[in-house]
Amino acid sequence: MLLNFKNLLDQLPGALVQGMIWGVLAIGVSITYKILDVADLTVDGSFCTGGAVFVVLLTRGSNLWLAMAGALLAGMLAGLVTGLFHVSFHISALLAGILTQLALWAVNLIIMGKPNLALSVRNYDLLVSLRYLQDVVKGDRPFYASPLVVLALFIAAVIGLLYWFFGTELGMAIRATGSNIQMAKAQGINTRLTKVLGLMLSNGLVALSGAILTQYQGFADINMGRGAIIIGLAAVIIGEALFSRIFRNFALRLTSAVIGSAIYFSVIQTILWMRLDANYLKLLTALLVAVFLAIPHWRESLRALPFKRNGA
Amino acid sequence: MLRINQVDKTFNRGTVNEKKALISLSLELKDGDFVTVIGGNGSGKTTMLNAVAGALTIDSGSIHIDDADVSSLPEYKRAPYIGRVFQDPMMGTAAGMNIEENLALAGRRGQRRGLSWGISQAERDSFRSELKTLNLGLEDRLSSKAGLLSGGQRQALTLLMATMKCPKLLLLDEHTAALDPKTARTVLQLTKTLVQRHSLTTLMVTHNLKDAIALGNRLVMFYEGQVIIDLEGTEKAQLTVEKLLAMFENIGSLDVVEDGLLLS
Numbered sequence: 001m002l003l004n005f006k007n008l009l010d011q012l013p014g015a016l017v018q019g020m021i022w023g024v025l026a027i028g029v030s031i032t033y034k035i036l037d038v039a040d041l042t043v044d045g046s047f048c049t050g051g052a053v054f055v056v057l058l059t060r061g062s063n064l065w066l067a068m069a070g071a072l073l074a075g076m077l078a079g080l081v082t083g084l085f086h087v088s089f090h091i092s093a094l095l096a097g098i099l100t101q102l103a104l105w106a107v108n109l110i111i112m113g114k115p116n117l118a119l120s121v122r123n124y125d126l127l128v129s130l131r132y133l134q135d136v137v138k139g140d141r142p143f144y145a146s147p148l149v150v151l152a153l154f155i156a157a158v159i160g161l162l163y164w165f166f167g168t169e170l171g172m173a174i175r176a177t178g179s180n181i182q183m184a185k186a187q188g189i190n191t192r193l194t195k196v197l198g199l200m201l202s203n204g205l206v207a208l209s210g211a212i213l214t215q216y217q218g219f220a221d222i223n224m225g226r227g228a229i230i231i232g233l234a235a236v237i238i239g240e241a242l243f244s245r246i247f248r249n250f251a252l253r254l255t256s257a258v259i260g261s262a263i264y265f266s267v268i269q270t271i272l273w274m275r276l277d278a279n280y281l282k283l284l285t286a287l288l289v290a291v292f293l294a295i296p297h298w299r300e301s302l303r304a305l306p307f308k309r310n311g312a
Numbered sequence: 313m314l315r316i317n318q319v320d321k322t323f324n325r326g327t328v329n330e331k332k333a334l335i336s337l338s339l340e341l342k343d344g345d346f347v348t349v350i351g352g353n354g355s356g357k358t359t360m361l362n363a364v365a366g367a368l369t370i371d372s373g374s375i376h377i378d379d380a381d382v383s384s385l386p387e388y389k390r391a392p393y394i395g396r397v398f399q400d401p402m403m404g405t406a407a408g409m410n411i412e413e414n415l416a417l418a419g420r421r422g423q424r425r426g427l428s429w430g431i432s433q434a435e436r437d438s439f440r441s442e443l444k445t446l447n448l449g450l451e452d453r454l455s456s457k458a459g460l461l462s463g464g465q466r467q468a469l470t471l472l473m474a475t476m477k478c479p480k481l482l483l484l485d486e487h488t489a490a491l492d493p494k495t496a497r498t499v500l501q502l503t504k505t506l507v508q509r510h511s512l513t514t515l516m517v518t519h520n521l522k523d524a525i526a527l528g529n530r531l532v533m534f535y536e537g538q539v540i541i542d543l544e545g546t547e548k549a550q551l552t553v554e555k556l557l558a559m560f561e562n563i564g565s566l567d568v569v570e571d572g573l574l575l576s
Contacts, residue, residue, distance in 0.1 A: 169425035172409075176417050179406035183414075186365070186404070187473075188391030188421040 008273045013148060015269035017133060019262030020151040021213045022231055026239070026257040027158060028205030029232030034240075034253075035166070036178040036198040041097035043206050043232060045104025046078040047225035050207025051214035052111040055119050064125060068211055075207020076200040078104055083196030093195075108222055115222040119214060126215040127154070147216065154212075155258055158205070163251040165201075174198045206232075227282055230289055235261035237292040264288075313513050314341040314364065314481055319373035321359055321537075333359040335537035336373070341481075341513055348524040349517045351534030357517045360534070361483050364515070366390040377480055392422025395474030395512075397467065397487040404470030407459030411450060411469065414458050415439045418473035442472060446502065464495035468502055475506045482507065484516040488523070500527070525551050535563075 025047060032040040050071040057067035078100055085096035109115065121129045128147035135141040143149065165171045176184040177194040184191050206228070214220045239260025240253075247256050268285075272278060321334040334356050341347060351357045362368045364375055366387035374383045377393045398404050405414045416431040416439075436454065443451040446468050450461075458466060467487055474482060484503065488496035500523060507514050518524050524531055531548050533541035541559060543551060 165427075167430050168427045169420055169430050170427060172413060172417060172430040173425045175409060175413075176406045179408040180403070182398070182403050183406050184417075185367075185387045186391055186394075186396045187417045188388050188423075189417075189425070190388050 003274065008270060011269050011273065012266060013133060013137075014130070015265040016262055017128070017147045017151065017216065018213075019235075019265035020148070020155060020258060021128075021209060021216055022228075022235060022265065023151075023155060023209075023258030023261040024158060024212060025206050025209035025228060025232045026235035026261045027155075027162070027254050028202040028209065029229065030236045030254060030257045031162075031198055031202040031205070033233065033236055034178075035175055036195060036202075038093040038178075038195075038199075039097070039229070039233075040079075040082060040093065040199060040202060041229050042078055042082045042100045042104070042199070042203055043097075043229040044225045044227065045101040045108065046075045046203040046206045047210040047213075047228040048108045048220065048222060049074050049078055049104055049111070050210030051220035051224055052108045052117070052210075053207070054211035054214050055117045055220045056111055058119065058124055059117075064127060068127070068208065071207045071211035072204045075210075076204040078207070079200035079203030080196060082203070083199040086199070087192040087195055105222070112220060112222070116219060117221075118219045121218055128212060128216050130216055130218065151212075159251050159254045159258075162254060166250060170194075170197070227285070230282075230285055231261075231264065234264050234285060234289045234292070237289060238263055241292055241295055313343045313345065313378065314339075314515075315374075315376040316340070316360070316364065317374045317376070319360075319363060319375065320371045321356075321363060321368070322371060332537055334363065334370070337538060339532065339539055341515070344511050344513055345530055346507055346512075346514045346528035347516070347530045347532060348528045349515060349532050349534060350519070350521060350524045355534040356537040357534045358485055359537075361485050361515065361517060364390075364481070365394055365396055365483055392477075393480045395477070395479035395482045397470045397474050397482075397484050399486040399489050401463040401466040401470070401490055404473070405458040405461075405466050407457065409458060410455050411443070411458055411461075412436060412439055412454040414469065415442075415473060415476070418476055421477050421479075442476065446472065462495075464491050464499060467491065467495075467499050471499065471502055471506060475510055475512060478510045478512070480513060482512045482514040484514065484518075486517050486519055489519055503527075521553050521556060525553065525556065 025043070029040075029043060032038045053074040054067045054071040057070045058064065062070070081103070082093075082096045082100040085091045085099055086093045089096070091099065121131045126132075128150050132141060132145050133147050136143055136146040166175060173184065173189045174194045174197060176187065176189060177191045178198070181191050184194070210225065213224065236257045237260070239256035239258070242263075243252070243256035243259070247253050268281060271281070271284065316337055316339045319334050319337045323329070323331045323333055331354070337356065337360060339360070349357045349360075359368070363370050366382065366385055366389070370383060374381055376382065377390075380393075382390050382393070396404070406417070409417075412431055416435055419435060439454060440451045443454075448465055448468055450465065450469065458469065461469065471487070487503075488499050491499060503516070504527060506512070514528070516527065529548060530544035531541070531551065532539050540563060
């Protein structure tokens with residue numbers, strides 16, 4: 001069996017688009033994982049919630065942007081639930097996220113009415129679609145209709161907004177909560193409120209990412225969010241491992257999560273191109289995340305080695 | 313000013329580890345009092361500070377700041393009244409945030425935090441001149457992460473953050489204990505300057521008897537959850553380490569001196 005290199009090149013734009021869509025999720029994940037210092041598993045549920053709400057709103061006649069806003073709000077609501085479980089029920093953030101995730105599985109089914117909802121690109125004007133990507137290649141649509149361009153602009157806007165927000169008094173209070181909760185309380189910050197706000201913002205973005213993926217692939221599916229948190233973490237961690245020394249600025253750090261996501265999907269695409277069984281992907285992803293999480297610590301111990309030798 | 317009235321606090325009640333940390337503790341501070349607090353390990357000094365700050369809830373009794381009953385307020389709602397510096401230099405500042413961001417966070421203590429910009433240019437200028445008075449060169453490092461600073465620099469920064477809004481009460485919890493002797497002296501000198509400049513009512517817990525004697529207008533000693541020595545005015549001014557030790561002997565509690573108090 002020969003591997004056709006041109007095939008891989010043909011598939012790369014698609015992988016990049018996937019990477020950018022999941023990059024929006026990665027930005028959301030970095031708000032909880034990097035800023036609030038919490039691993040929030042709500043994501044696996046709220047990603048699908050975003051897609052579900054979007055399809056239902058759009059197919060019932062809502063405008064594209066209203067449907068996107070609906071998805072954003074639904075995701076924020078999911079974050080609110082996790083936040084309340086955490087700060088009012090005093091459940092650890094990890095467990096609170098798992099509880100919401102479980103509950104959302106049922107909620108998502110209720111929203112969609114069935115496990116899978118199709119969204120025909122012929123009937124609606126969408127922000128991005130796999131079809132548009134192919135049309136641009138064929139020359140049937142102008143280059144600026146390409147999902148690559150649209151998503152780049154969309155992500156730039158999201159990062160710009162977040163850059164502004166985390167520079168405001170409220171945004172700084174959220175960052176302080178994640179950086180040193182003791183200090184935050186001593187400075188009069190209501191850390192229960194800031195935690196909930198951070199979780200809401202994060203899940204809002206995750207749901208938005210789900211709504212965009214739904215448009216791109218043309219359907220929402222009850223299982224579309226399975227493992228989403230791991231992909232988000234993979235993107236954040238890859239981005240950080242590669243760029244943390246170059247990118248100091250907050251906006252650039254968010255960008256590095258998106259680049260991390262694009263790299264992740266390119267690697268996955270390459271693995272698929274090598275005709276590896278797609279069923280092994282989740283196993284590979286889990287191992288990849290584990291290794292990238294370990295790298296900073298291994299790096300530390302490697303650095304310490306010469307001293308140990310000298311001492312002995 | 314500060315009125316601690318009949319406060320009790322027991323940890324792990326009903327277990328083998330039950331520990332009565334505060335026993336019907338009463339202590340009253342007048343406006344402008346600078347009280348140094350000494351006592352052995354487990355005598356209740358830090359528990360008292362945490363109870364005042366709201367970091368832990370009390371079992372009974374009441375705590376008033378001015379006329380406000382703060383006994384049941386959560387920590388963040390007491391923060392407008394209180395500036396705090398902790399023993400652990402890591403605890404007072406957000407390591408992942410810039411020096412100027414840390415200062416700006418402290419500058420908004422007790423205010424609603426909305427969507428206006430987190431730091432203004434005017435603030436930046438005032439931070440620079442404030443930091444200059446510390447003589448640590450921090451005025452040129454406004455955008456450095458607080459986590460990059462040394463322990464002494466972080467305590468100095470925390471002191472500035474704690475005092476900049478002129479709180480009604482300044483709580484210092486062995487804030488020089490984790491520093492080397494030279495840095496500890498610098499931070500202590502800074503403490504004195506800042507407390508005087510803003511005439512702050514201050515509670516300073518310390519392990520160091522000399523510091524406890526040298527600073528402030530009043531000295532209290534904790535023993536088993538209560539105040540057993542309370543000296544002020546000339547009595548405090550004429551105090552020496554030897555006199556203090558003699559007092560301990562009279563009370564029959566010289567053991568508490570060996571139990572963690574520093575005589576140097």
